[in-house]
Amino acid sequence: MLSSNETSSCINTGDTTWVLISSILVLSMMPALAFFEAGLLKSINTVSLVTQIIGGTSILSVMWHLIGYTLVFGHTYAGVIGSFSNILMLDVPYDDCSRHSPNIPAALFGFFEMMFAAISPLLITGAFAERLCYKAFILFIIGWELFIYYPVAHWIWGDGWLNKNFEVQDFAGGIVIHTTSGVSALICGVILGQRKDFDKYNGEFPPSNLPLAALGGALLWTSWFGFNAGSALQSGALAVSTVVTTQRAAVTSGVVWLIISWIRHKPSATAVLNGVIAGLAGITPASGYIDPQYGAVIGVILGFASYLSIFLFKHKLRIDDALDVSSVHGITGIVGSLAIGFFGQKSFNEDGRDGLFFGSHSPYLLGVQAMAVVVTGSWSAIITIILLKLIDKSVGLKVSFDDEIGLDEGEHGEQAYEWRNSIIEPQITEQQIHSIIRGSVSHHIQQEQRRLSLIAPPTMTNPSLNRRINVVHQTSKLEETL
Template sequence: MFIGNETSDCINTGDTTWVLISSILVLSMMPALAFFEAGLLKSINTVSLVTQIIGGASILSVMWHLIGYTLVFGHSYRGIIGNFDNILMLNVRYDSCSRHSPTIPAALFGFFQMMFAAISPLLITGAFAERLKYKAFIIFIIGWELFIYYPVAHWIWGDGWLKIIFQVQDFAGGMVIHTTSGVSALICGKMLGARKDFDKYNGEFPPSNLPLAALGGALLWTAWFGFNAGSALQSGPLAVSTVVATQRSAVCSGVIWLIMSWIRHKPSATAVLNGVIAGLAGITPASGYIDPQYGAVIGIILGFTSYFSILLFKHKLRIDDALDVSSVHGVTGVVGSIAIGFFGQKSFNIDGKDGLFFGNHSPYLLGIQLMSVVITGAWSGLITIILLKFIDRIVGLKIEHDEELGLDEEEHGEQAYGWRHSVIPDSLNEEQIHLIVRGSVNHHIQAEQKRLSHISTINKPSMPSIFHQNRRATVVR
């Protein structure tokens, strides 16, 4: 029985449970991304990053409910964009399925896809971090979502031309999310210019809070299983093989980054974190189409290509992509999307196709993947350039601020921590050190005096105060 675009009597509770959990896991990637970026960048820009990511996620989620779902998954208009049949999520049912989600409620599918739509432009925050005006940021993510994410997602995941005519393969967003955001990140880094002291640190600024970055990276790693395996839209063998392929790629890429950082200098925590995320991002498009054994092979390739692309973009071309989004997400998204053309196996996904190494060894799928990567990357690059030039003309892009003061106070009037790097000189003389120590000791004594006085007043009002005894014994000259 069909009701409009929906089918009834179809809901599988196991599949529904898994996609619900996956949706929540993907939602957790947004605060995780904020932690990860804040820990790797200056502490005086922490509030700026949190406001961009959490505020951006809220705006993008509202957009999805209003027009995003229907533009991506509505019936296609000439294969370019969806129509307005489901504007405001109208007729997206909670008690029946859709043609895009045959065993879960249509509304759950829309909710799951909303998480992808929300996080995609937020990945680019790592590229223009510490430079972009907040007004410019808001206009940018709205424009990016409207003119890049919605059309590309429709072309590949909806009823768009790349899917219907060419049957392009992108399981969880290698082209839709990582290629598009990676290309945009590279252009943002180039057009916004380098931060202060870029040459001093050779583009690799020291992290402000590595444990916070590690926490964010760990949460991203955990949530990525919902990102990839949730895209199976079922809780069966396909979800299991996707989880295994994702993990193998992540750890193999992480090992490559660890070894490379050790060869160049010392084994780096920052490197292994980025290496794991590169492996997670790169396996995203292929994870549901390959034998998990090949996840390790792809992970090794991803590790090398992402690591060396940083040397190209940042060290050779001198592009200040602050957190290497163009390499960790963009290059890996391209490599993972093309890898389907080699390693894809229909036996692991009936909706997939055999790549060059399997079946009849046809190069057709490889050609389709290459063509689609070029098209989506070029479209993202073109629209990003237009957006940035437009924004620069109306509100300006790069905030003119004291980089020692930071964006937290300049743009948001808040601080993440009760201290600032800007008020601490590079070196202290002996007199300043003594003043700080004496001030700390006196502060402690005053607090202790108040506490003991309070106790004495309550418990022993008639006896000599311990406070006065301690005061004589602890006077600091």
């Protein structure tokens, strides 16, 4: 280790500062995701979502420190998975760089990548929300991380076969994160089945707290700049172009969703929130490889693709993906990953390649991207099916208590909102109803009498005041009757 006043010559302090900030921004996506999902789902399942996401973040972060980093970025075993050379993150220096992070400390790179590993399976909570029991949830995210995220991340971002043999491009996780989680979300929706009243609401359940969802969506939007631009691992021109590309795709996709919702019925807050998230997710893989001008074009495509896919999955196939993760993240992740094959420009990233529209107009990159999407999507689907079947046989998948109680009470014994207590109290008696009415009437009479006492005595020339006094007298008789 170097002394406290020394740094390795490879470390750039500006780049290090930017990646530190980006890491913290990505960490804030965890509570943002909890707020976003809780606001769009039933209030009686709020605690469940918070516990799943915050508890899941903690578990997945511990896993990353124990074995995750080394399985993803360790030296490869036949291009399939990393070695155990950095188990417990041993020999990962804080004062020197690595082959994966040439300008920042290797430990910071590991910390930044931990955030991606933590949030990836948590995106699927929006698909199986309000149905999966907590034991099954814990087993699922652990299995998903071990058998889907770690291998796929190694294949594309580590020394794996898709990277070394084909140079598959995924700047910030369109394939590694959004394609895999989106495919898994669709499988979860199929296997877990529909929630109660799915047909009543045609799959579009009313949100319980739109301001909370908007707060979560705004935090996700802000954090996404660290998610995408932080993946540049530097604070220069590449980070700037990535930020601009990300914003253009997000807002154009949001406008598409807003217009469609307005044409169908009325301009919807839920729609524009989902539209922005769809644009953010979809531009993730391409954000560091394309001209920002094309970010807007891709954003329009992402908006239409994600919105229309909901009609296919939810309204035609009747799959209950609660918050449309398969469309907002999965379809957009696939579209954005393929978009690199068309719009990629080596001039914006020396590690990239020219797509079909640039350079020699070669279709090679498009073919490679399509192959990677098919391989990783298929792998994610197969492993998800196996995981759900095994968990169902061991601890069961779905909750078994009354839907009206909710996961908060049934699974965690806690409530998000105190007013829920009034719902589970015994039915109010007739005597209590009369008592409440008498109290309200008495309070009204007392207020009127105090008000009238401040006004001059009634006269024949003040009929309005006389009428008010008569009303008070009549109300007093009503109180005596009660």
